[in-house]
Amino acid sequence: MAAQLTLQGVDLRFGGVTVLRDVGFAVEPGQVFGLVGPNGAGKTSLFNCISGHYRPSSGSIRIDDTEVRGSRPAQMAGHGLARTFQHPALQLRETVLENVMLGAHTRLPGGPLSWSLRFPRVTRSESALRAEALQLLEENGLGWAAHRRADELSHGLHKGVELCRALMSRPRLLLLDEPAAGLPHSEVEQLIETVRRLGRESDVTIVIVEHHMGLIAALTDRVVVLDHGAKLLEGTAAEAQSDPRVIEAYIGKDDADAAA
Numbered sequence: 289m290a291a292q293l294t295l296q297g298v299d300l301r302f303g304g305v306t307v308l309r310d311v312g313f314a315v316e317p318g319q320v321f322g323l324v325g326p327n328g329a330g331k332t333s334l335f336n337c338i339s340g341h342y343r344p345s346s347g348s349i350r351i352d353d354t355e356v357r358g359s360r361p362a363q364m365a366g367h368g369l370a371r372t373f374q375h376p377a378l379q380l381r382e383t384v385l386e387n388v389m390l391g392a393h394t395r396l397p398g399g400p401l402s403w404s405l406r407f408p409r410v411t412r413s414e415s416a417l418r419a420e421a422l423q424l425l426e427e428n429g430l431g432w433a434a435h436r437r438a439d440e441l442s443h444g445l446h447k448g449v450e451l452c453r454a455l456m457s458r459p460r461l462l463l464l465d466e467p468a469a470g471l472p473h474s475e476v477e478q479l480i481e482t483v484r485r486l487g488r489e490s491d492v493t494i495v496i497v498e499h500h501m502g503l504i505a506a507l508t509d510r511v512v513v514l515d516h517g518a519k520l521l522e523g524t525a526a527e528a529q530s531d532p533r534v535i536e537a538y539i540g541k542d543d544a545d546a547a548a
């Protein structure tokens with residue numbers, strides 16, 4: 289079942305630098321939720337807190353009723369979380385199919401010993417997961433690339449492969465960090481269709497960090513705007529786009545006054 293994500297009072301400090309200050313919001317199960325804000329606002333840092341890559345200095349992060357603040361990334365996978373990164377990190381010398389199958393490691397029976405000894409139940413599960421990975425690639429227009437090495441593919445296609453890898457864990461909560469960055473217009477349109485389909489067909493809650501406001505407006509139910517590590521506004525994408533505080537945060541007060 290799609291997850292509910294609740295953040296309360298999340299602070300993140302590195303030494304004397306405050307990166308996040310008292311951030312709180314709730315994402316309801318099945319929502320597509322946007323996290324926007326100018327460069328350096330703290331969006332990726334907040335994703336890192338949710339996915340266990342950073343440990344918040346204080347505050348609460350709950351998935352459904354479970355407190356997960358301070359859990360490590362591998363434990364977060366157990367809570368149903370998967371994410372993509374601003375800069376996809378694929379195993380470049382492996383095939384696209386092998387990369388996607390890596391996303392399913394939490395679903396293989398046994399542990400590293402039974403995997404390396406290739407027990408029959410492991411090989412049976414592996415072939416079922418291989419078929420599933422191929423189907424995911426097909427659904428996302430990447431079936432043709434399954435047996436290519438990852439380093440033969442463009443940056444845009446890496447993003448598609450990374451999304452398939454995240455989906456292989458069958459997440460209940462999916463974090464997408466700037467999925468449209470560096471994509472040409474036609475691929476952004478395709479990405480919007482893909483995320484819409486996910487929202488319709490998969491039981492998953494999606495949180496997207498993105499600068500592409502067209503994508504945010506097309507996909508999200510609600511957004512939070514971060515500025516200087518704090519929540520500036522929560523509302524619909526249209527409300528965010530027309531709010532003077534948000535315009536000022538993006539373009540600076542003097543320019544906002546001049547444009548008014």
Ligand SMILES: Nc1ncnc2c1ncn2[C@@H]1O[C@H](COP(=O)(O)OP(=O)(O)OP(=O)(O)O)[C@@H](O)[C@H]1O
Pocket residue numbers: 302305307325326327328329330331332333334
């Ligand atoms: N590990 C770290 N150590 C120190 N400072 C950090 C660390 N990670 C992030 N920061 C700082 O936190 C602030 C927010 O960075 P972050 O990457 O989260 O912003 P962002 O909103 O995702 O920006 P962008 O849109 O440019 O990706 C920046 O000032 C950054 O330098």
